[in-house]
Amino acid sequence: MDIFDILGPVMVGPSSSHTAGAVRIGSMARTLLGAKPVKAAIHLYGSFADTGLGHGTDRALVAGLLGMKPDDLRIPNAFDEAKKEGLSYTIDTIELRDAHPNTAVIEAWGEGGKHLEMHASSLGGGRIMVDKLDGIKVSFTGEYNTLVIRNLDYYSSEAAVTTILSQFRINIANMSMWRHKRGGESLMIIEIDQHITPEQVNFIGQLPGILSIIYYDKEEGDDVSGFDEGNL
C-alpha cells in the first residue's frame, strides 16, 4: 500500500470496492479476453448481488468491459455506452461456494471468437483479485505488470519463459503456476517489475508449449516532463 492508495484512487463513486473495484474487474476481463468484447454474461455474488444496484456495480462492470478506468465520468451511463460500442450483456446473480463476499463471474465473448470465463473479487480500496480463469484456480491482483501465459503441462515451459525474461533484463516479482490436472493445460502468472514490449510478448508466445500469452500493463503513471517544483 502506497500513499496514493490512501489519497486515491481518483474514482467515480460511491464505493471503492463496489464501484471502482468493479470497474477494474471489468477492465481486467477485457484485457484477459485479448479482444474487444461483443457479448458478456455477468453474474454477481454476495454483497455484489445484494447491494450492487445501489452502488452501480452493474454499470461499473460493464464500464470496465468497455475499457473504462475507475475515474471515467461515463461510468453512470455505461449501459448506453455499451449500446454504442455494440456490447450486449446480461446481468444476474449467482450462488458460489467459498467465494469472497464481493465476487463477480464474467463470461465474455470477443471479436474473432475469443471466450473467457473469469471469477474475480473486489478486496476493498479499489483493489481486486482474479480468483479463477477458464476453470483454473489462480490468484493475482493486477497491481504489477502481469503476464498470463497458457501452456501445455509438460517439459516445464516456465524454464524457457523465465530464461527469456532474464535475457530481456526483466525482473520477476512474483510467479505462480496453476493447472487443472496433469498433462492438460496450465497457467503461468508472472508479475514483473518492468514493462515489456509487444515484440517481447510475441517472442515468448512463440516458445514451444505456449498456447497463448496476454500482457496486463498496470495503470500508467503521469507524464511529468516539464514539471518544475520551483514554480509552485
Added chain:
Amino acid sequence: MSLDSMKEIFELMSEKKKPFWEIVLEDDMETRQVTRSQSIAKMLTTWQAMVDAADSYTGRRRSVSGLVGGDGMKMRQYCIRGEALSGGYVSEVITEALSMAESNACMCRIVAAPTAGACGVLPAVLLPLCKYEELSQHQLLEALYVASGIGAVIAYRACIAGASGGCQAEIGTASAMAAGALVALRGGSGAQIGHAVAMALKNLMGLVCDPVAGLVEVPCVKRNVIGAVNAVSVADMALAGVESRIPVDEVIDAMGEVGRRMPVEFRETALGGLAATPTGRAIKRRMHKPLS
C-alpha cells in the same frame, strides 16, 4: 509506504532535520521508485481532482436510491443567509463535507481519502481555508503529504476500511488525516501533528459502520461532517498546546483493537445500528430488487 509508526516519522524528522511532509515524500520516492517530480506531480493531480469534484457540485443530482442529494446546497444557502451558528470557516467546512460526500453517493468523480465513503473530510477542511488564507500550491502539497503519511501509518497499524474496523476506521482516519494537514498548514510541529491525530481518533473511537441498505449514503454523508468538524477542533486544540495524554501510536493501536473486536454487525454488513432500525429495514426491502 515503509513508515510504520508516527514515532518513526518523528525520529526521521529530527535525524534528517526535515519536516514531516518531506519524510513522507522521500518514503514515497523510495517505495514507488519515482523521482521527486513524479511524486509531487501525482499529488498535484490528486489535489486538482479534489478541487474539480468540489467545483462540479450543483446539488441537483440524487443517488440511485434517492436517499441522498441536495443537502450540501441547502447548507450553502443557509450559510449565505448568514444564519449559521458555526459561522465563517466552520460552516463552510460543513457545507463542503456534505457536498463532497453527496457527490460520491451520486456517482460523481471524487478522490478516496482514505476511502470513497470518507472522501468529504479532507477536502472539506482544506478547500474553505484556501478562501480565507493565502495558501500557495506548495503549502497545500505539504499538507497533503502529511495527511497521506498519517493515513498510511494508520492503515499499517490498524485499519482504514469500515468492513474491517467500523466507521471509526474510515471517518476516524479521514479526520486524523485532515487534523494533521491543518496543523501542518499552520506551521505546527511534528509533536503537535501527533497530538492532533491522537485526539481526532480518540474522539471518534468506537463509531460503528451501519450503512442503511448497505449503501454509502445514510449515515455516511453526514458522518463526513463530524469527521471534518472534529478535525478542525482537534487541530485548534493541538495548535493551542493541548496534548493527548496517550501517545499517538498507542491511540492508533487502540483504534485497531476496537475495530477487530467490533461485532460483524457493525462493520459495513448493514445488519446493525441504523441499518437495522425499522425504517432502515424498510429502505433495504425497497432497494433489494433483483438486478436487471
